[in-house]
Amino acid sequence: MVATGASRVVHVRAPGKINVFMKVGVLMDDGYHDVATAYQAISLYEEVYARPADDFSVTFSGSIDASGLATDGTNLAIRAARLLARVADYRGGVHLDIEKNVPIAGGMGGGSADAAATLLACDHLWGTGLGREELHSLAAELGADVPFALMGGTAVGTGRGDALSPALAQGTFHWVLALAESGLSTPEVYAELDRHRERHVHDIAPAPEQPTVDIEVLQALRAGDPHQLAEYLHNDLQAPALHLEPALARTLEAGEKAGALAGIVSGSGPTVAFLAADADAALELQVELSAGRHTVIRATGPVHGARVAAG
Incomplete structure (x- = not known):
């Protein structure tokens, strides 16, 4: 919502995500990997409130402890606001109040959702009128998951994960998210994947040059069939995440014993x-x-990407 006068504020809501499928390609010369992933946006949201200011600043609240997050120019939301201001030649600033509900460093794209919401909020607040296509281009400059947080729904991501194609998903999928007490560094998980592949070079299939999403995953999503989808959940980053955080194996076992159709480490983890x-x-x-002392949240998907909230 945009109000007039000194109190004007734009409120944007952006979703977290689950990678229901993820294949990771070979380590390339630039130190990155191409991926093929099936994203689903879920009903766990970051709430971003943007207000006019002379400079760029951010504060945090919400159900997630954000005390360890940077609030300077390295923060992804601040970077998003500065990028938009530079591209739009906007000379003012913005103060961001971010209500965090997506786990930090949990493999669910919370920081990316903050950045996506900030791009949309500042575009509305400043009247830059860049449009979705240009905002998506800016989002891709900020990180691989930021464009999907703008887009939402269900999509296939290739390249770094930011080359998106919408995927049809019927009905509603029901998820229970088991949250970890601490996060995992995405670069560390990818580095561990490379080490894992070196250790098991004779035991596992070689990494693909150009990974793709298995057709069975897309068929299950299109059918809206959770039983079918459960058979094809896959994440190449799960094994390295389990190596770095062995307790995740017990979490996976507990969920499947408790009646889950299947469990998967989301993205680079450690959220299951x-x-x-x-x-x-x-x-x-x-x-x-919960009775087993796991911290859990229910969510559904797919949901819309970043949207200006009404009221």
Whole structure:
């Protein structure tokens, strides 16, 4: 919403994500990997409130402890605002209040959602009128998951994950997310994947030059069939995440024993996403895991990408 006068504020809501499928290609000369992933935006949102200011600043609140997050120019949301200001030749600044609900360093794209929401909020606040296509181009400069946080829904990501193609998904998928007490560094997980592949070079298939999303995953999403999708959940980053955080194996086992159709480490982890058959099964799974002293949240997908909130 945009109000007039000194109190004007734009509120944008952007979703976290689950990677229901992820293949990682070979380590390239530039130190990066191409990926092929199936993203699903879920009903766990970052709330960003943008207000006019002379400079660029950010404060945090919400259900997630953000005390360890940077609030200077290295913060991804601040970088997003500065990038938009530079491209639009806007001479003012912005103050961002971010209500965090997506786990930090949890493999669910919370920081990317903040950046996507900031781009959209500042575009509205400043009246830059860049449009979605140009905002997506700026999002890709900020990080691989930022364009998807703008787009939302269900999509296939290739390249760094930022070359997006919408994917049809029928119905609603029900997820129970088991949150870890600490995060995992995405670069560390990728580095561990490279070491894992070196250690097991004779035991596992070689990394693909150009990874692709398995057709069975897209068929399951199109059918809206959680049982079918459960058979094809896959993440190349799961093994290295488990090596770095062995307790995740016990979390996966606990969820599957408690009735999940399947569990998967989301992205680079350490959040574990469990797929449930329906809303009732998700509630039962949440109760069972909570009784086992796991911190869990229920969510559904797919949902819209970043949107200006009304009211």
